Each structure stands twice: as structure tokens, then as C-alpha cells.
């Protein structure tokens with residue numbers, strides 16, 4: 001099965017701003033995390049990949065389908081699971097009716113099989129008990145899970161998930177990670193998140209987007225390695241730190257350019273991410 005998603009030079013201007021600037025990357029199955037600060041262009045990129053908005057320039061193919069053609073777009077949409085950032089719900093739908101509605105749109109015509117599938121995905125996201133409840137009566141986190149169930153219905157070959165862990169409690173977050181890890185075993189998943197821990201625990205690969213450009217593409221270990229020798233501990237605020245914060249132990253954890261003889265610490269993925277963003281900012285200043 002073709003699991004490749006390959007983008008080349010995706011560029012999109014919205015309201016006079018270049019929101020995506022020559023974005024290229026390649027996914028070969030598994031789970032990839034998309035990290036980036038607010039306004040980086042993550043949601044916009046995911047919308048392009050979900051065929052909700054076309055790019056001005058550049059191209060992409062997913063699972064062998066080319067969305068530039070009508071037939072390719074249709075084929076891609078049939079194998080796509082999309083969790084948008086703000087899924088619109090008909091407020092009077094029950095959780096079951098909403099997911100069932102999405103399954104109908106995905107052309108699951110056999111009613112019995114479709115209902116079994118709807119029950120399966122609602123069970124996967126831990127909502128079996130409330131499937132008959134109206135969406136408007138559910139909590140925010142539960143609504144996210146209904147939307148996630150809708151994205152997973154039919155077992156999409158390519159899942160595009162926009163901040164799927166936002167609003168989930170810790171237990172749900174763990175459950176979700178397990179679910180996505182399983183999904184990624186046979187398919188291609190791209191998820192945006194602000195949680196570096198989601199990426200560290202779940203993703204095979206990571207893309208960092210900032211200012212509409214890809215700033216890093218590689219494995220989580222490679223992103224973490226970016227911060228090797230650049231994280232250190234100090235008693236007070238350190239002058240060479242690009243970022244620094246007081247830890248529970250009372251000392252400062254610093255990321256940046258350590259002084260001679262600094263007490264170096266083992267970097268985390270978050271440190272690597274901060275360094276990747278910081279190198280981006282330094283590049284912009286140098287220009």
C-alpha cells in the first residue's frame with residue numbers, strides 16, 4: 001500500500017500575508033508531529049493537505065492521489081480522516097448521529113456495517129456511554145473526542161489531526177496517544193500539537209514550522225540533538241540563555257549559549273524545539 005505524502009513548494013497567501021512559504025516535506029507512513037508557535041501556519045497547512053483549501057503554488061500527492069485533478073481529489077478525500085481545529089457540529093445531533101453522518105458522507109452505505117463502525121470508533125475514544133447524548137450537552141473535551149471519532153471512522157489511510165490533544169484530560173491524552181500509535185502502524189498520520197510531549201512519546205518524525213516555513217524535518221531524536229551542549233543549569237538567571245526558567249528544585253534551566261564550564265544538562269525534545277525556533281529568529285535578524 002502506498003503510504004507516502006509528499007509536498008513540494010506549497011505556498012499560500014491569505015489576506016496579503018504569506019502564510020505558507022515554499023513548504024516541502026515527505027511522510028512515509030507512521031505518525032508525524034507538526035510543531036510550531038501560534039500563527040506558524042500549521043492549521044493552514046493541514047487544511048491544504050485535507051483539500052479544504054488549494055495552495056497558490058506548489059503541489060502534493062497523498063497515497064498516490066494527486067488532488068490537482070478532480071479524480072485524485074475525490075480518491076484522496078475517500079481515504080482521508082480530518083480533524084479540523086474547530087469542527088462544526090449540528091448542536092442537536094447526538095454523538096452517534098454526528099459520527100454516523102460523517103460515515104454516510106464517506107459513502108459507507110451498508111447501514112449495519114456503518115453502525116458497527118460508528119460504535120467502534122466511539123468506543124475507541126471512550127464515548128460509548130454518552131453516544132446517545134446530544135453534542136451540545138457534552139463537555140468541551142468530549143466534543144473533541146466526538147470529532148476525533150468522526151475523523152477515524154472507516155479507518156482512513158491518511159489522518160490529518162489539528163491539535164487532537166487540546167482539551168483532553170491526562171487520562172484521555174494517554175488513551176489518545178495509544179490510539180494514534182495504533183493508527184500509525186498501518187497508515188500515515190500528521191498531527192499538529194503544542195505539546196512536545198505528544199511528539200516525544202508518539203511520533204516517528206517531526207516537522208517544525210515557523211513563519212510559514214519548514215525549519216526542521218527529521219526524527220524526534222534528531223530534533224532533541226539540536227540542543228546538545230546548549231542546555232545547562234545555573235543558580236540564577238543566566239546571561240547567555242535564550243530561554244530560561246526556574247525549576248521546582250530552585251535552580252534555573254537554561255537553553256541557549258552556555259558559558260565556559262557550565263553545568264550541562266541532558267536535552268529534551270522541547271529544548272531542541274526551542275533551539276530550532278531560536279536559530280530561526282537568529283537567521284531572521286542576520287538577514
Ligand SMILES: Nc1ncnc2c1ncn2[C@@H]1O[C@H](COP(=O)(O)OP(=O)(O)OP(=O)(O)O)[C@@H](O)[C@H]1O
Nearest residue numbers: 014015017019036037038039040041042043044045
Ligand atoms: N483567511 C485568512 N486570512 C488572512 N490571514 C489568515 C487567514 N487564515 C489564517 N491567516 C493567518 O495565517 C497565519 C497562520 O495561521 P494558522 O492558523 O495556519 O497558524 P497555526 O500555526 O495553526 O496557529 P495556532 O497554533 O495559533 O493554531 C496567521 O498569521 C493567521 O492570522
